[in-house]
Amino acid sequence: MSTFQSAGRKVFARQPQQPAYSLEERLQIEHLVNTARPSDEELHPGSDVIQGLSQQPKTLPPRYFYDDRGSQLFEQICDLPEYYLTRTETEILQSCASEIAEITGTCELVELGSGSSTKTRLLLDAYQTAGHSLCYCPIDISAGILESSAQSLLLDYPALQVHGLVGTYELALQRLAPSHLPTRMICFIGSTLGNLNPQECDRFLEQIKNALQPGEYFLLGIDLQKSKAQLEAAYNDRQGITAAFNLNMLRHLNHRFEGTFDLTQFEHLAFYNESQHQIEMHLRSVQSQVAQLKSLGLTVEFALGESILSEISRKFSLTKIQQDLESKGLKSRQVWTDAKQWFGLILCQLQS
Numbered sequence: 001m002s003t004f005q006s007a008g009r010k011v012f013a014r015q016p017q018q019p020a021y022s023l024e025e026r027l028q029i030e031h032l033v034n035t036a037r038p039s040d041e042e043l044h045p046g047s048d049v050i051q052g053l054s055q056q057p058k059t060l061p062p063r064y065f066y067d068d069r070g071s072q073l074f075e076q077i078c079d080l081p082e083y084y085l086t087r088t089e090t091e092i093l094q095s096c097a098s099e100i101a102e103i104t105g106t107c108e109l110v111e112l113g114s115g116s117s118t119k120t121r122l123l124l125d126a127y128q129t130a131g132h133s134l135c136y137c138p139i140d141i142s143a144g145i146l147e148s149s150a151q152s153l154l155l156d157y158p159a160l161q162v163h164g165l166v167g168t169y170e171l172a173l174q175r176l177a178p179s180h181l182p183t184r185m186i187c188f189i190g191s192t193l194g195n196l197n198p199q200e201c202d203r204f205l206e207q208i209k210n211a212l213q214p215g216e217y218f219l220l221g222i223d224l225q226k227s228k229a230q231l232e233a234a235y236n237d238r239q240g241i242t243a244a245f246n247l248n249m250l251r252h253l254n255h256r257f258e259g260t261f262d263l264t265q266f267e268h269l270a271f272y273n274e275s276q277h278q279i280e281m282h283l284r285s286v287q288s289q290v291a292q293l294k295s296l297g298l299t300v301e302f303a304l305g306e307s308i309l310s311e312i313s314r315k316f317s318l319t320k321i322q323q324d325l326e327s328k329g330l331k332s333r334q335v336w337t338d339a340k341q342w343f344g345l346i347l348c349q350l351q352s
Helices: 002-012 047-053 068-078 084-104 120-129 143-156 169-175 198-211 228-234 241-257 318-327
Strands: 027-031 107-112 135-140 161-166 183-188 217-223 266-273 278-285 289-293 298-302 307-314 330-337 343-350
Touching (some): 027 143, 047 298, 068 143, 084 217, 084 343, 120 143, 183 198, 198 318, 228 278, 241 307, 318 330, 318 343
Parallel strands (some): 107 135
Antiparallel strands (some): 266 278, 289 298
8 A cells, every 4th residue: 555655645746647657656456355354255255145045035146247257248238228327327427527526626536336437537537627636446346347447547547546446345445545635535326326225225325434534525326216117128128238247147156156057047037126116137047947056065946937136226216315325424515417317416425
């Protein structure tokens, strides 16, 4: 960390547009391991898979979508015509990024689930135009996509400093070093919050609160409630990219845990649960079958039509989510939506 901070102080004394260090000197990637109190997953890799596939109904943690292949497929999903989320949020950011930079001033950007960092460029452009120093901390579970996107950003922003963290959101939030810029903004865009159930969402917002200092910022993107037809189309695209993304979870498990899942014997299923205001994605067995994860010592039986819940995607009410944020001391400074009220972007500030 010291090398990054030392280099940061020298760079930030210059004009943001002037390169001062080589690409290698401006990039640090840290692979996080919780040595103080390892999680069950760190002590026993795959324990969450065993738990999810041993219960009824069967579930799998969405983090198993994101090997390098899964991350690439998700980037393709974001460009699909049916998948309005990325396009709509991008339009909002294009219109409000300069206002965000004006509100926060010089600010370290921390992004959870950074992926290709495409939308982050809109924020970096706004901070650069305003003459602010550029410091970016992407956090992603996929080391491959994190490093490739960081390399691309460093080429396009000669004064940018990047300190990437490879690991889970929970561990990364615990391990964030104090910002050496005047303030920090944690970005959680793309409506990824919707992948958490209400209890998980409450814990996550508590972790955000604990990771920030009073006066620091949290930028949250959320998908808003809308018609069932529009929502189901977004998760059942005609090209089958979302289906491939869902099925890739089983391929990932096969590779990681010596699995025998036959991907041709499962199908993608996505529908809107109107009572819970959430899309549900399932992997449904098209026949009675048995699969193994040999390195976990796990054998799983599937009946015809039985499914694994692989993801939920909750759709939010702006009023309710602002109340939830405020209960954690995260007061809304500004809210932006598109003209059709499909998507919302909330800038919060942690109160003293």
